[in-house]
Amino acid sequence: MSTADPVAIARALLTCPSVTPAEGGALTTLEALLKPAGFTVDRPVFSAPDTPDVENLFAAIGGGERHLCFAGHTDVVPPGDVAAWSHGPFEGAIVDGLLYGRGAVDMKGGVAAFAAAALDFVAERGPDFGGRLSFLITGDEEGPGVNGTVKLLEWAAARGEKLTACVVGEPTNPSVLGEAIKIGRRGSLSGTIVIRGVQGHVAYPHLADNPIRALPAFVTALCVPPLDRGSPDFQPSNLEVTTVDTGNPATNVIPAAVRLAFNVRFNDHWTIESLKAELRDRTARAAQDEALRGSGAPLVDYELAFETTASDCFLTTAPDLVEGVADAVEAVVGRRPELSTGGGTSDARFVKNYCPVVEFGLVGDTMHKVDERVPVADLLTLKRIYRTFLDRYFPV
Numbered sequence: 001m002s003t004a005d006p007v008a009i010a011r012a013l014l015t016c017p018s019v020t021p022a023e024g025g026a027l028t029t030l031e032a033l034l035k036p037a038g039f040t041v042d043r044p045v046f047s048a049p050d051t052p053d054v055e056n057l058f059a060a061i062g063g064g065e066r067h068l069c070f071a072g073h074t075d076v077v078p079p080g081d082v083a084a085w086s087h088g089p090f091e092g093a094i095v096d097g098l099l100y101g102r103g104a105v106d107m108k109g110g111v112a113a114f115a116a117a118a119l120d121f122v123a124e125r126g127p128d129f130g131g132r133l134s135f136l137i138t139g140d141e142e143g144p145g146v147n148g149t150v151k152l153l154e155w156a157a158a159r160g161e162k163l164t165a166c167v168v169g170e171p172t173n174p175s176v177l178g179e180a181i182k183i184g185r186r187g188s189l190s191g192t193i194v195i196r197g198v199q200g201h202v203a204y205p206h207l208a209d210n211p212i213r214a215l216p217a218f219v220t221a222l223c224v225p226p227l228d229r230g231s232p233d234f235q236p237s238n239l240e241v242t243t244v245d246t247g248n249p250a251t252n253v254i255p256a257a258v259r260l261a262f263n264v265r266f267n268d269h270w271t272i273e274s275l276k277a278e279l280r281d282r283t284a285r286a287a288q289d290e291a292l293r294g295s296g297a298p299l300v301d302y303e304l305a306f307e308t309t310a311s312d313c314f315l316t317t318a319p320d321l322v323e324g325v326a327d328a329v330e331a332v333v334g335r336r337p338e339l340s341t342g343g344g345t346s347d348a349r350f351v352k353n354y355c356p357v358v359e360f361g362l363v364g365d366t367m368h369k370v371d372e373r374v375p376v377a378d379l380l381t382l383k384r385i386y387r388t389f390l391d392r393y394f395p396v
Contacts, residue, residue: 004119006383007099007376009033010112011092014101018074020143021052026074026108030115030137034059037119038127039135044155046147054140054147058156061122066131068393069166070114070386071149071351073141076103077368084370097376104374106367110169111137113361113379117386121394131394134161141347145309149347153354163355165321165393167386168348171364172340177378178333178385182359183322184315184341185349186234186265189275189306193218193283196301199256208254214286214300215244215258221286222262222279227270233315234267234341265344272310280304311349315341318356320393325360328389332381360385 009029018024031041039059047053079089079102087093089102099109118133136156140148156163173179195215200208219241227237241262246255266275287300316322322339329337337360351357362382366372 004033004116006109006112006116006379007094009115010099010104010109010374010379011094013074013108013112014092014099014103015090016074017090018076018103018139019078020075020141021054021139021147022075023055023139027055027057027137027139030057030059030074030111030135033115033119034135037061037122039122044152046151046155048146051144051146054138054143056139056148056152057137058134058152058161060132060134060161061127062129062132064131065164066394067134067162067164068131068390069134069136069163069351069355070118070169071136071166071347071357072107072111072114072169073138073148073347074103074108074111075139075142076106076108077142080370086371089372094376098373099376099379100371100373102372104366104372105171105362105364106372107169107171107361109374109379110171110361110382113382114167114169114386116383117390120387121390125394125396129394133390133394134163136166138347145347150350153350157354163351165318166348166351166355166357167321167325167389168346168351168357168359169361170346170348170359171362171367172359173361173363175363175365177363177381178329178335178337180338180340181322181325181329182341182343182346182348183317183339184233185311185313185343185345186237186267186341187270187272187275187311187313188345189264189266189272189310190262191279191304191306192259192261194257194259194303194305196257196303197255200254202252202254205254210254211258212246212255214302215260217286217289218260218283218302221282227264227275227278228267231267231269234313237264237266237270239264266313268313268315270313272312276306311345314349314352316352316356316358321356321358324392325358325389328385328392329360331388332385
């Protein structure tokens with residue numbers, strides 16, 4: 001029996017210039033692979049104000065209560081300076097056992113590996129394997145995240161699709177394939193603080209009010225003391241101030257306002273709402289600090305606002321999924337992977353609202369870099385891991 005080649009699939013996907021939000025031929029390539037194998041394939045396009053339309057793909061085969069979904073994305077970040085690449089970012093060149101291209105690691109390589117594993121599984125077991133297998137692929141993971149996975153999940157649920165487990169093929173391994181499975185993620189909350197003063201000439205400070213004087217107290221209030229010391233399953237929450245701006249190009253003008261932006265990656269000590277409450281309390285204390293006001297001066301005029309794209313912390317404990325993937329990794333590569341909750345966010349934050357989800361994919365050390373690349377051997381090994389897990393999740 002012929003077997004599906006994840007390297008050939010990955011090369012075909014890498015030749016598609018699917019920079020967010022362009023489909024670039026990537027979903028067409030997947031459809032051409034899956035339809036002849038018996039998968040039904042839908043490619044819904046979602047829209048929202050002030051965001052680009054995005055095409056997505058949902059493909060499924062089989063029936064039964066156990067429904068395993070492989071999720072991922074075929075959109076990629078821009079390649080940057082193409083001249084800086086050793087090989088064209090959309091050529092799919094293989095040199096010295098390495099496959100080069102934008103998305104090789106993040107995450108067309110992972111998509112190719114689970115597509116190849118699924119094609120072999122269905123070819124051997126047929127469509128009546130005792131469950132349902134699907135692909136949930138977006139073109140909006142590297143973009144705003146508005147018209148992609150979150151809406152595709154809603155679309156699928158409205159059509160009666162009930163997922164029981166999901167594997168997201170994002171790169172999860174720091175240096176060697178099989179080191180780590182992501183079983184959760186810290187939450188993410190972004191916000192801004194605008195401190196208002198009175199604009200004026202620097203030579204006449206008594207006629208102005210410099211808002212920058214209040215800035216250190218607000219930064220200190222946000223960061224001190226630390227939000228927590230971590231938990232058994234998560235590293236400590238951390239808040240980082242990411243921008244400070246007055247919008248003032250003149251050196252002889254006291255600015256009217258200063259704006260700072262921050263992001264918090266938070267663990268299971270917090271919910272989105274409890275963290276917002278904590279940050280409101282901290283900024284209120286900063287505004288009331290006597291050191292900011294001087295004798296008889298009014299309270300600092302400020303505004304704290306939070307972005308609406310916050311995501312909550314989550315942890316997956318489902319043994320058939322977590323231990324099942326870990327067992328498959330160990331069976332193929334001979335090492336037991338770490339169960340990790342580190343790193344940033346991914347589309348798993350949307351999937352967890354529908355079913356247990358873990359992430360396992362390639363080594364991520366070249367993602368988003370010039371000369372993004374993956375060892376051909378790792379693609380073949382990752383396919384074997386996914387196939388081993390499929391056989392265990394849907395036993396004969």
